[in-house]
Amino acid sequence: MFMPASFKVATWNVNSLRLRLPQVLAWLNENQPTALVLQETKVEDALFPLAALNEAGWQAAYHGQKSYNGVAILAREAPTNVQLGFSTNPSATEGQARVLAATVQGVRLLNLYLPQGEATDSPKFAFKQRCYAALQAELVALAAQYPHVIASGDYNIAADARDVPIPAKRAEKQVMFTPEEQQWLAQVQAASGLRDALRLVNQDAGIYSWFDYRMYGRSPTHGWRIDYHMVSPTLQPRVRRVTHHTAVRALPQPSDHVPVVLELELV
């Protein structure tokens, strides 16, 4: 089966693609990934900045809406077999543009922007749970259908104590770290066989992908790790490294998330 000699995929919640476009173009030029998957593009498809990306040599599949959500997959060659939403449960995201899949260089990429949940007694928390149930079914199906699967994006759940900057007992009271949510994240991996790529190669605590704007300037190291690359069994031995590009936080008008880069190679 086809497998490129190397594969570099990045995930980045940009919190408005139009506002962050210069940063995205600069980052692409500097890092030359095989693919970059974006969340919170916050732009409807008619206004997607396709021309500027094309001029810089990048093709795109995108699924957006006005103001909120929005996901896109960028690559040098046009992503193929593009799927909007979960193929196994299209209504699970309730019309919100949060899920996009496409094939790049023989790898099936699933780009995810899962709900944050707001509070455990909020309807948004129940929505988050339904999205995780649909995600689990989707990953089980994808793992059976495609030889190489990477499910990347903003999962809005920190996996364990290493991924939060405060004691776990205190974090457990907060959405994105409740034991219930951690169970959803663990169950998704157990059922599908996909694994958090970072933890295959790095057990360090204090590696973060999201930084609360409200803490910015006061406590810039006060982040959480809520963005992941989940890789299917065939790719797990090929994970070389996962890096978090926190330097973008020093740019003017940064996103609250940083690019997370997964590099694979043949063993």
Next chain:
DNA sequence: ATGGCGCCGTTTCGGCGA
């Protein structure tokens, strides 16, 4: 317990995110 910041839009403040 609260709020802090940043983005969006039939925009100049309220809704939403995390």
